[in-house]
Amino acid sequence: MDIAKVIVDVPVRSTDRPFDYLIPESLKLWIEVGSRVAVPFGHRTVQGFVVSLESGDHGTIPGLKAIQEVLDLLPPLSPELVELGDWMSQRYACRRISALQAMLPTALKGKAERLISLGEVEGTIAPEDELFPMFPNSDPEELGITDFVRRNGEVSMKQLTRNFPEAAETVKFMLRRGVLVESQSIKDKMGKKKLKTVELAIDVASAREMLGSFSGRSARQKELLTFLIEMEAILPLPLKEVLAVLQISAGTVKALEEKGCIEINEVEVYRDPYRGRDFKPSLPLPLTVEQEAVYARIARTVDEQSHEVFLLHGVTGSGKTEIYLQCIQRCVNQGRQAVVLVPEIALTPQMVERFKGRFGSGVAVMHSRLSVGERYDEWRKIREGKAMVAVGARSAVFAPFANLGLIIVDEEHESSYKQEENPKYHARDVAVRRAEQGGAAVILGSATPSLESYHAARAQSDIHFSPVLLEMPSRALGNELPKVHVVDMRDELKEGNRSMFSRRLHAALLERLERKEQTVLLLNRRGFSTFVMCRSCGFVAGCPECDISLTYHSRSDNLRCHYCGHAEPAPKVCPECGSEHIRFFGTGTQRVEEELGKLFPGMRVIRMDVDTTTEKGSHEKLLNLFRDKKADVLLGTQMVAKGLDFPDVTLVGVITADSALNLPDFRAAEKTFQLLTQVAGRAGRHQLPGEVVVQSYTPEHYSIIHASTHDYNSFVREELQHRKGLHYPPYCRLILVTLSHEQLPVLLRMAENYALNIQGKARQLRWYGSLDKLSTDALDLLGPVASPMPRLKGRYRFQCIIKWRGSIDAIGLAREVAEALEDSVRDKDLQISIDVDPQMLM
Numbered sequence: 156m157d158i159a160k161v162i163v164d165v166p167v168r169s170t171d172r173p174f175d176y177l178i179p180e181s182l183k184l185w186i187e188v189g190s191r192v193a194v195p196f197g198h199r200t201v202q203g204f205v206v207s208l209e210s211g212d213h214g215t216i217p218g219l220k221a222i223q224e225v226l227d228l229l230p231p232l233s234p235e236l237v238e239l240g241d242w243m244s245q246r247y248a249c250r251r252i253s254a255l256q257a258m259l260p261t262a263l264k265g266k267a268e269r270l271i272s273l274g275e276v277e278g279t280i281a282p283e284d285e286l287f288p289m290f291p292n293s294d295p296e297e298l299g300i301t302d303f304v305r306r307n308g309e310v311s312m313k314q315l316t317r318n319f320p321e322a323a324e325t326v327k328f329m330l331r332r333g334v335l336v337e338s339q340s341i342k343d344k345m346g347k348k349k350l351k352t353v354e355l356a357i358d359v360a361s362a363r364e365m366l367g368s369f370s371g372r373s374a375r376q377k378e379l380l381t382f383l384i385e386m387e388a389i390l391p392l393p394l395k396e397v398l399a400v401l402q403i404s405a406g407t408v409k410a411l412e413e414k415g416c417i418e419i420n421e422v423e424v425y426r427d428p429y430r431g432r433d434f435k436p437s438l439p440l441p442l443t444v445e446q447e448a449v450y451a452r453i454a455r456t457v458d459e460q461s462h463e464v465f466l467l468h469g470v471t472g473s474g475k476t477e478i479y480l481q482c483i484q485r486c487v488n489q490g491r492q493a494v495v496l497v498p499e500i501a502l503t504p505q506m507v508e509r510f511k512g513r514f515g516s517g518v519a520v521m522h523s524r525l526s527v528g529e530r531y532d533e534w535r536k537i538r539e540g541k542a543m544v545a546v547g548a549r550s551a552v553f554a555p556f557a558n559l560g561l562i563i564v565d566e567e568h569e570s571s572y573k574q575e576e577n578p579k580y581h582a583r584d585v586a587v588r589r590a591e592q593g594g595a596a597v598i599l600g601s602a603t604p605s606l607e608s609y610h611a612a613r614a615q616s617d618i619h620f621s622p623v624l625l626e627m628p629s630r631a632l633g634n635e636l637p638k639v640h641v642v643d644m645r646d647e648l649k650e651g652n653r654s655m656f657s658r659r660l661h662a663a664l665l666e667r668l669e670r671k672e673q674t675v676l677l678l679n680r681r682g683f684s685t686f687v688m689c690r691s692c693g694f695v696a697g698c699p700e701c702d703i704s705l706t707y708h709s710r711s712d713n714l715r716c717h718y719c720g721h722a723e724p725a726p727k728v729c730p731e732c733g734s735e736h737i738r739f740f741g742t743g744t745q746r747v748e749e750e751l752g753k754l755f756p757g758m759r760v761i762r763m764d765v766d767t768t769t770e771k772g773s774h775e776k777l778l779n780l781f782r783d784k785k786a787d788v789l790l791g792t793q794m795v796a797k798g799l800d801f802p803d804v805t806l807v808g809v810i811t812a813d814s815a816l817n818l819p820d821f822r823a824a825e826k827t828f829q830l831l832t833q834v835a836g837r838a839g840r841h842q843l844p845g846e847v848v849v850q851s852y853t854p855e856h857y858s859i860i861h862a863s864t865h866d867y868n869s870f871v872r873e874e875l876q877h878r879k880g881l882h883y884p885p886y887c888r889l890i891l892v893t894l895s896h897e898q899l900p901v902l903l904r905m906a907e908n909y910a911l912n913i914q915g916k917a918r919q920l921r922w923y924g925s926l927d928k929l930s931t932d933a934l935d936l937l938g939p940v941a942s943p944m945p946r947l948k949g950r951y952r953f954q955c956i957i958k959w960r961g962s963i964d965a966i967g968l969a970r971e972v973a974e975a976l977e978d979s980v981r982d983k984d985l986q987i988s989i990d991v992d993p994q995m996l997m
């Protein structure tokens with residue numbers, strides 16, 4: 156008998172390897188690499204994924220258990236995704252099962268059994284259908300599969316595999332074709348959505364005849380029948396809509412049904428979250444000269460169907476989206492599919508509309524605001540070959556396409572591409588790997604590329620990958636980038652203005668009100684109230700060793716560095732200027748909104764932040780209101796900075812540009828530059844010229860200066876120098892190791908132990924040493940120090956940061972030492988988490 160190697164879903168580390176299982180004869184044809192199966196494990200039955208198959212005579216191996224069930228007709232994972240999972244487990248030091256689970260929609264993670272029923276597509280299969288090359292050699296009708304399913308209504312996987320052990324290929328084919336459909340068990344709330352439809356039960360001619368027979372009392376029935384006759388070409392229609400249009404009751408329908416004129420059916424529908432919304436069809440725009448050059452270059456690679464990574468650096472409004480659309484078209488024309496990754500908060504209906512408008516229902520949308528059921532439907536559309544394009548947040552990188560030709564990562568610099576829970580993967584890096592595996596092209600697009608990507612493109616140093624740099628320095632519509640004024644808020648205070656609005660921003664807001672133009676106001680809330688700043692001179696307490704700001708800890712009333720552990724008492728007066736106006740910096744959107752109300756009576760403000768956008772669809776509602784000019788000001792957090800393209804926005808105001816600068820994060824300057832550039836890019840995108848007012852307490856900071864002159868290159872040059880001097884990415888890579896335990900003394904000992912072991916091993920391997928040295932292979936360790944969140948849910952936390960570069964296996968080392976420590980102490984309470992290439996050092 157054949158053997159399947161299975162990764163089982165058992166949450167302990169010792170099971171993080173494939174286990175062998177016999178494949179029973181009856182399941183032989185059903186099991187593929189990527190199949191989800193139920194297998195006996197110890198005394199239980201657990202879920203697992205088949206990662207490889209071995210044929211041969213293994214029947215005699217004692218103790219080898221057999222696979223019990225196949226859980227889905229079509230394997231939810233492809234061999235390609237299984238391979239990607241393998242790579243992820245090494246790259247991110249995570250368990251293989253957690254990498255594989257991350258690729259599936261939540262609906263598939265449950266234990267619910269899949270049921271098979273008849274689909275909407277009828278009859279036998281057309282062998283000439285090119286999209287389905289795996290035409291089975293047996294006729295489903297002859298085998299009696301359709302009959303069997305029809306007779307039983309819904310059948311379980313088990314019934315089907317047991318009754319038709321030989322028909323695996325045929326059944327899978329029928330499923331891909333839509334003759335059969337797979338769903339969750341009825342108990343499962345996320346089951347497929349049913350829709351009642353109405354249609355004629357008799358032909359049109361007889362229906363017309365019937366019309367004469369209605370008495371005055373049944374005028375409503377007559378009306379319904381007339382309507383259906385008129386609509387004959389597009390029947391069946393959703394019952395609910397018919398009821399609404401005709402304003403008739405369910406009783407009328409019932410009566411007509413009893414007369415045998417009409418038929419009510421229940422059909423299963425994909426819950427298309429964008430159904431009922433009109434997407435304006437859009438045609439490809441004639442490209443500008445700049446766009447054309449970029450497009451031609453990428454198209455060449457798409458045509459060759461080879462792997463290449465492009466870094467598309469295009470200023471805000473340069474028309475990157477149009478490039479994406481035309482490249483996708485090119486790829487789809489060749490019968491290959493495309494994935495577009497968009498940061499969660501930029502995945503607005505406006506964004507989706509641009510893709511649906513071009514590619515219609517061939518677009519599947521995947522993001523977290525969809526319900527579990529909706530996400531499952533979108534995912535099935537992809538797996539069953541009914542979609543050619545997937546647009547989605549982070550996890551869409553795992554869209555189960557069979558023949559992926561292009562992956563686009565829009566706003567590639569966004570830190571939300573990094574998943575903060577296990578597996579802690581970065582979708583951009585996974586995208587590059589997936590494309591490499593499958594011979595696909597990648598476009599990383601941004602107006603402010605991450606330093607990692609940009610450095611890789613310029614220096615061709617392939618820490619992650621080496622992209623080809625493509626640039627679009629001007630806006631597609633030919634207009635200028637907006638003029639940016641930086642206002643020094645220290646001067647405002649000096650001159651007696653204690654308001655959160657500078658005089659300049661105040662005047663500019665008034666002007667927009669008068670001209671009936673719109674304003675976007677950004678409040679950068681990231682990092683508020685964690686740092687201490689002097690409002691008189693702008694002084695911010697920083698670490699003498701690390702060149703990053705210190706974080707205020709209220710319990711101990713001191714300031715601490717989260718990298719090296721340096722601590723000092725919190726100052727009562729400013730050590731720079733002696734002022735008492737030194738305090739934690741904090742202001743919320745709500746306060747800004749109140750202030751606007753006081754200063755500008757009658758101003759219509761839409762506030763968009765986590766509080767006002769939790770409800771489903773609220774994000775969209777607010778943006779539509781703004782687009783329809785129902786408001787003068789759109790006030791919000793980071794959410795307002797991305798992707799918006801509104802013609803009447805001529806002013807962008809940034810309330811405090813510095814707040815993110817002072818986070819204990821070596822990327823603070825980069826993130827500030829990116830945010831300012833992005834939000835400034837919302838102004839004056841169409842006919843009207845734009846203006847930006849940036850309020851700052853540190854206007855001399857290079858991130859603010861360069862953002863105000865739209866000078867990405869100068870910013871990068873300066874920032875790279877800092878990174879190089881302090882040994883931060885892209886000049887090395889980081890691994891953040893966090894240890895946690897309920898007892899502080901135990902944790903301290905273990906954290907010390909971990910650090911010593913890393914250093915010892917690295918020394919043995921001749922890796923250890925300062926990154927200052929010229930050698931290409933080097934590893935350094937910072938810490939252990941208390942984590943920025945030193946106690947979480949009753950557990951103490953300590954962290955080490957491993958800095959490394961070169962071809963050494965630092966990730967393997969970090970993991971090996973962690974596992975050895977776990978094994979030696981046998982303390983179940985100890986937890987060690989490894990974050991490779993962390994985005995947040997917290």
Ligand SMILES: Nc1ncnc2c1ncn2[C@@H]1O[C@H](COP(=O)(O)OP(=O)(O)OP(=O)(O)O)[C@@H](O)[C@H]1O
Pocket residue numbers: 440441442443446469470471472473474475476477601602631632797798799800836840
């Ligand atoms: N070739 C073209 N001809 C005419 N208009 C174009 C063309 N390309 C893009 N545009 C228009 O220019 C505007 C900006 O384009 P788009 O939003 O794609 O830019 P972007 O580079 O994605 O910007 P951002 O990074 O700011 O989101 C849009 O209104 C778009 O419709």
Ligand SMILES: [Zn+2]
Pocket residue numbers: 689690691692693694729730731732733734
């Ligand atoms: Zn001061």
Ligand SMILES: [Zn+2]
Pocket residue numbers: 698699700701702716717718719720721
């Ligand atoms: Zn420090």
